[in-house]
Amino acid sequence: MNKKGTRFLTEAAMIAAIYVVLTYMFQPFGFKDIQVRLAEALTILPYFTPAAIPGLFVGCLLGNFLGGAVLLDVICGSLATLVAAIFSYLLRKNKYLVPLPPIILNMLVVPYVLRIGYAITIPIPMMMLTVGIGEVLSCGVLGFLLLKGLDKYKNYIFTNVHKA
Template structure:
């Protein structure tokens, strides 16, 4: 039982750390009204482990904070990632549905943060389009490539029976 808790915490911490590093390394296009946050590819990880849920949330929280985001972005952007991770986990029975919750959550939440938090003068529907396209690239395309690759090594990486 103790080993499972340690494994859960270790996986969550590693996912959070990788999310932060990817957000920081790719910072020039991880923020703004046109963004492709490479770290969002990790949002498929709830397919493999529930530890990804807190890992993604904490990683996004720290990544947003270190990236210089305003408080409303740190809070609500991270909550959008949390919601996406929870629903991805709930949809894990069908791997093709796993990327949809973070795409939808961020497409709906981030434009409002940009409009009312950063006073971006663009219309919200336009920013939904730009953020949505970025999320499709990072979660839908890069995330599915990551999911397919990791799925080949699922038993070794996530210590689970296939």
């Protein structure tokens, strides 16, 4: 493997590891109908590197699995994160739009996972609201603060950085 490929895999693995650690450490806040998953702040990383796409997917997959999520949550939650990461990467030319895909996709997908996988009987629109609020806090507020902080150092941290 060439140096560029090794760097890509290393970045993806580090992002996955950080996502897993954050999910596991803050597990009481990251699952069920009212959730603020702090690891979701990392969903802004596709702005900086395409390595974040597989990194976030694998991180979410492992974080959900190790956090004791049901199989439906492990699969569907991770796929929602993957799709959101792809859309965030595609929106990277406007940093203000980068946090929107994970907010929207999780707000639409997670309530159904909670209903089917965990038998939570709160009405779907209410769960969309509670999950949406958590996503706005983690992706929109914390994620955007992370984006602003990392933006100053992007050329030192990431390869394949989007040139503004």
